[in-house]
Amino acid sequence: MGSCNCGFLAQEITKLSKTEIHSRAMHKYGDWNEQLNDYCPTSGLLMDDLISQMLNFGLDTDDLKRLEKLSDKEVLNRLQKGQRFLTPNKKEDVVLYLNEWASLLEEKLLDNIRIPVNAEQLIVSGSW
Structure with missing residues (x-):
């Protein structure tokens, strides 16, 4: 559990x-x-606490299952x-997957950013 795909990420997030x-x-x-599937944030079990730390990092349980x-x-x-046939529990493949996932998330985030620009204000203020 500590040397698999989620385990590699858990080591980085939790420092365990x-x-x-x-x-x-x-x-x-x-x-x-x-x-x-059986995760319960109030169980008091150490593994559930670890999963909570990962979820607090911004992941959800479906993200972790796919990872x-x-x-x-x-x-x-x-x-x-x-490169599409990745080997589970091979750290290099997990890193490749995570890097590509991060790029995908970054692109989606940037696609949704809209900065309204009022051209008249830019000309009047001399910022243009």
């Missing part, structure tokens, strides 16, 4: 070691997908054809 993450996961059953399987079609379609 892969051993600490794995230890937390052993208090519940299942892989990341099952633990995300664990490297399965977001929008992200995969952006990769070059020879």
Whole structure:
């Protein structure tokens, strides 16, 4: 659980070691997908606390499920054809996936930014 796709990201977000993450996961059953399905923010379980930290970082449970399987079609379609068959739990492939995902999110954010410009105000104020 500490050395898989979500585990790599969890290490970066929480600063826990892969051993600490794995230890937390052993208090519940299942892989990341099952633990995300059973996630309860008020359970008091260490793994649920770890998941809460990841969610507070801006992710949601669906993001984490897709990350664990490297399965977001929008992200995969952006990769070059020879890079689309990523190996789960291979850190280099997870980093490639995360970088492409970050680029996608940045593009979506920039596409939604609209700065209203009033040309008359720019000319009058001498800013143009």
